[in-house]
Amino acid sequence: MVARNKAQAPTGSIGIIGAGAAGLINAHVLLQDGFTDIHVITRDATVGGVWARERVYPGLRINNVHGEYRFSAMVMPPPSETAVTGGRLSGLDLCNYMEKYYDNFLKGKVTLCFNTEVLDISRQEDDGKWLVRTENTRTHAKNNPQFSRIILATGGCSEPQIPDYLSPAAAAKCQYRGIVTHSSQFGANVDRISKSVKAQAGEEGSVVVIGGGKSAQDVCVRLVQEGIKCCNIFETTDSFLAASTPLPDFIRRSRFLSILSPHIHLRTRLERFLHGTTLGGKITRFLWAKIQESSLDAFKLPSDSPLRRTHSLFWGVRTNDVGAARPDSYHTLANSKQIEVIAPARAIGFSPDKRSILLNDGRSVVASAVVLATGYCSSWSKIFSDKTAEELGINKHAPTIKMSHCWDYPSLHGAPQVHPDSKKWVTSIHRGIVPAKNILRRNFAIAGSLFTANVGYTNEVVAHWISSYFLGDAMRLPTDVESATAEGERGAAWMKTRYPEMDSWVNVSYMGSLDFWNWPQAVDDLLEDMGLPIHRSGGSWFTWPFKIIDLREIASLGDERRVKRLETAS
DSSP states (O other): OEEOOOOOOSOSOEEEEOOSHHHHHHHHHHHHTTOOOEEEEOSSSSSOGGGOTTTOOTTOEEEEETTSSOOTTSOOOOOTTHHHHTSEEEHHHHHHHHHHHHHHHTTTTSEEEOSEEEEEEEEOTTTOOEEEEEEETTTOOEEOOEESEEEEOSOSEEEEOOOGGGSHHHHHHTTOOSEEEEGGGHHHHHHHHHHHHHHTTTSOOEEEEEOSSHHHHHHHHHHHHTTOOEEEEOSSBOEEEEESSOOOHHHHTSSHHHHTSOOSSOOSHHHHHHHHSHHHHHHHHHHHHHHHHHHHHHTTOOTTOGGGOBOOTTTOSOEEEEEEOOTTSHHHHHHTTSSEEEOSOOEEEEOTTSSEEEETTSOEEEEEEEEEOOOEEESSTTTSOHHHHHHHTOSOBOOSSOOOOOOOOGGGTTOOOOOGGGGGOBOOEETTTEEGGGTTTOOEEEOSOSOOSOHHHHHHHHHHHHHHHHHTOOEEOOSSHHHHHHHHHHHHHHHHHHOTTOOTTTOGGGGSOOOSTTHHHHHHHHHHHTTOOOOTTOOOTTTGGGSOOOGGGGTTHHHHHHHHHHHHHO
8 A cells, every 4th residue: 555645845843752762863864854843852851761861870781782772873882891791781871872862963953842841732623733732840831832743752651650559659658767769760869769778777678679670670780789788579570681691693683583583474484484384383482482591591590589480581572681691680689699589479568667568478578768660651641631642543442343363373372361451452553653543644653662672773764764754755554544543453463462461451552563573574564665675684595584783774764765755756
């Protein structure tokens, strides 16, 4: 299906909500395509989003290796201790990169509104423009800018999710004496926590970190570095990739892991064998089981270790890439009892003794402070009314089409049960970028909410896709709302098949795209939409799965799109 709209001149104002990786690369690509009236809005005091300077802290490391969280226009210096960590970046590495990227390419060319909270986004009925209500977080001054187009680059899940029974309000009601904060605010509060805990030196207790994800693990490591006792409580922790020595690039930075993961469609003979045949399915499941087991063994975890209570590496996206086992890593510190781990257990509230956390098994844990690494919820629900969300098409809704089972892949046999509530809901967001109901308007797009193991490469291609979409370029797009809705619901049905344990029905922004391991295939889909070549890493029929994916492959996308636009116009 090809939209044959004539190319539009790059006019009109564009509002980009969010100044993280997705916001910055979209602003840069739009500038290169001739858009000039670009406004980037962020509630932070600096650029970087998750990696803004006020959020990072020493010792914080990210999942990605060097080269996976950068853009083609600017190189990134190798991280310190790269030989030991396998090239893992620190939070400060990424913070510095994002700030330098902004200074080099965007400063003085786009309007960037710092310390600005978006309260509401709505579409005006008279002219179809987007009205954005904002408030300055420091002065509380309010403003109502209007934009011709919107890019929602807040990230799918950026709002802290705090259970009511563990909230600061619940702590105050129980007269709990310690500090209670969410992990998103840990960087800003780590010094305050440290001083508070050290002031209680004569009292028994640890900083209790609640949650089994990477944020919880990062917090625990930082507390140990500060010389503070900590206790980590979780039911199930994230799965992870690890090795006794750093993996070679032809494994870690190629398509190797992506082809071992089934995609909504199988393009190549190798993928069709691995996922479409009984033998291939057995090989695939065996390899994933070996990868998960060897990752656990890299840290020499005992068979009864609570750290083995992980999510599935194959069936989920809650996965951390920790690289080579290191003496300062979470798993090493926990395995050596420098971090106390209580699992499986769930915190259910604050104790009446004013100093402890209650667990679901009847125990209580003395806590000198509490860090809630309890995850994030959708950043969209706060800024769109129910009416706007429904009109735009970013709300979850009951399926409108009957979806037959289309993916009876042998590699997916033996899948966990899909949660019953998940079957009740879908979203209709084309490619995870454009709500189906708005597909023909070409004035609204979502960036940065695609789950991907390669943030830089994926977001750069998405930015080109969005710019082409805004320009009215000829693209492979649904030709009407009904077709877009059907494709969006088919994508949602696939995600439930591929990742049945993901609670996408709880968080609407999870429903966009979960192409975690399959990001190369998802990128190929986007390139094909723009009529551009795919499989850019090259290689023969035998070597292509192991060819290193490099950002230089997509450095020319803007020129390629311009040539195609001229060819279409002529």
